[in-house]
Amino acid sequence: MKYKILLIEHDGSSLRVLKRVIGKANLEVVIATSLTEARVIFENSTPESFLCAVVDYQLPDAPHGEAIDFAIESFVPVIVITSQTDTDIRDRILSKAVVDYIPKSNAQIYEYLSRLLLRLEKNKQVGVLVVGGNNRSRQHLCELLNRHNFIAYQAGNAESAFALLEQHSNIKLLITDQKLPGTQGVDFVATVRTEYSKEELSIIGTSDDGNASLLANFIKSGANDYLRKPYCHEEFFCRVLQNIEYIEQIEVIRRTANTDYLTGLPNRRHFFSKVSGILRREPACASLALLDLDHFKQLNDTYGHDCGDLVLKESAKLIKKHFADCQFSRFGGEEFCVFLSDMNAEQAFEKLDSFRKLLSDKVFKFRKKSIRCSVSIGLTSAPQAKLERMLTRADEHLYLAKAQGRNRVVADALGVSDAV
Structure with missing residues (x-):
């Protein structure tokens, strides 16, 4: 679903800049130059279709922030923009249930708006857990988080918090x-850190205690950050966003390190790590297969590397779908590897052979040309303590599959399956 942004702004130059900023966030802009126009737009729309409203504090027919109240009452998150930066106006804006306010002071502020819009969309998938304090303070924090589209959870004690962490991976x-x-918050944080690393979960400690050493105690116990109460609206959200973005950046780094750049499949290093861990648990049955696309060099030489890349990516999609319950990887070049656990030799053979048929029937479209490709597969179903031994055995079978004419599966003791 592509969300819309309701932009309520009357100044022509600001409209042009804001429209460009919102477009940069890949969001549809719906413009109203007055509160009256905004009311008409909402009469013909559903609030759920809007990610938020970006509202100028001062409009010709709403000079004192009346458009802000209208958007809030319409159940749409509101970001306020204003050329008025005096303290009274700022306090008046932040006393309302707004997402944020942005003074029209410089170009960097508009860059912040673009990032904020992207965050509001991302936040719909992000959970934040609020623990401790009284019911009223927890509810207040959850209301603040909901303004930014976070999924807010709350727990009154450590036991309930652990249960929620276990239930909600988001x-x-x-x-x-x-x-x-x-218990105390610092002790609770230390216990949480025995199960959740800083790369998995960010933690912010809070307190109204004026003891300066409490900040250090929270950090030493495993918290990422600390907020002393009372804190202002803006500081709270800056800390929240900073800590969530830290987790997301770690996830991007980890995904990049574990993923083949071309196909999006797990890479060889990640595959070794996952499968070696499974083998250490000594599964009752396990199979490993090496898959090699036939005559791939010839395909590259004939149609070019762009065509070869397309075939690799489309083949990877088939692997991902067909072996969704297995471990798989691009090993390099035109070679892939699949590990099938909790599946006996016959079942593994049938699954690999059905994939062989699926790929040989696939028609790849490249620049109005129809291209076909087959695959040779070496399969072993003799679990070994070390993955390298299974790979050696599968590679021997793959060599035989190539030598015997390609487009076939060669396995330990199940014979050969080839094209009809």
């Missing part, structure tokens, strides 16, 4: 008060 940030029933 929780990326935990905000805990120092005062918890039966």
